[in-house]
Amino acid sequence: MADKDRDDTGRDKAGRDDTGREEEPKVQDKRKIDPETGEPRVETPAADRAPEDGDGLSDEDLALLADAEKDLVAEYREIAARAQADLKNFRTRVERDRAANREAVIAEVIRSLLPVIDDLDRADAHGDLVEGAPLTLVSQKLRAGFEKYGLRRVGEVGETFDPNIHEAVVHLPDPDAEGETVKDVIEVGYALGDRLIRAAKVAVSAPPAS
Incomplete structure (x- = not known):
């Protein structure tokens, strides 16, 4: 048989190859109703098919994926730990700054009232603050209020x-x-x-200069 009577697959018009064997026809059952059960057929998407032989990953690929997963988990744990430490340091810094600002405001208020405290000290030195007198009660309440914030006197004779x-x-x-x-x-x-808040003004005794 001439080559011109054969198609690109090497078969003649009857479907025979060089050996004279005919190709068995391939039949695809596209019926939507199963002829045996009479139930409608449901087409399974390719993505939902069970993996066939050759579709799975090799042991080496699985090992690489496991190592990559471990590295990723370790990296995110380290990032989380750093973020937590930064947050803790930030909170500590905020609390420290807040306490310092609060103390600075209180110190400024007390500094503005020091002349009043000095007048009360002079009145006490002159015997004007007698027990039970209104001015004495005012002095006691004022000093108690300042002491509540940690105010203390500086400067004692002999130190x-x-x-x-x-x-x-x-x-x-x-x-x-x-x-x-x-x-x-x-x-x-x-x-x-x-x-x-204010340094104590003092008289200092010292050995004579030689």
Whole structure:
């Protein structure tokens, strides 16, 4: 048989190949009703088909995916831990700044009222604050209110001179002195916690200069 009588697959018009065998026809059953059960057939999408041989991943691929998953989980855990630490540091910083601002506001209010406290101290020194008097009650309430916020007096006779809390306005040579000592408190100082509101003005005794 001439080659011109054969198609591209090498078969003649009757479907025979060079050996003379005829190709068995392939029949696709496209009927929508199952002839045996009489039930409608449901087409299964390719994506929902069970994996056939050759469709699965190799053991090496599965191992690579498992390692990648572990690395990803570890990375996200590290990110979460850093974020949590940053949040904790931020909260600590906010609380510290809030406390510092609060103390600064209280210190400014107390500083503005120090002249009133000084007047009450002078009245007490002159014997004007007698027990039960209205002015005495005002003085007691005012001092109690300040002490509630941690206000404390600075400057006591006999303590060692400290330039961080004392302001020496008078120097008194004393041959018996072993160092600089507060001899007299001219004006009481005040501190709020670790914050110095006003240094104490003091007279300091010290050994004479040689």
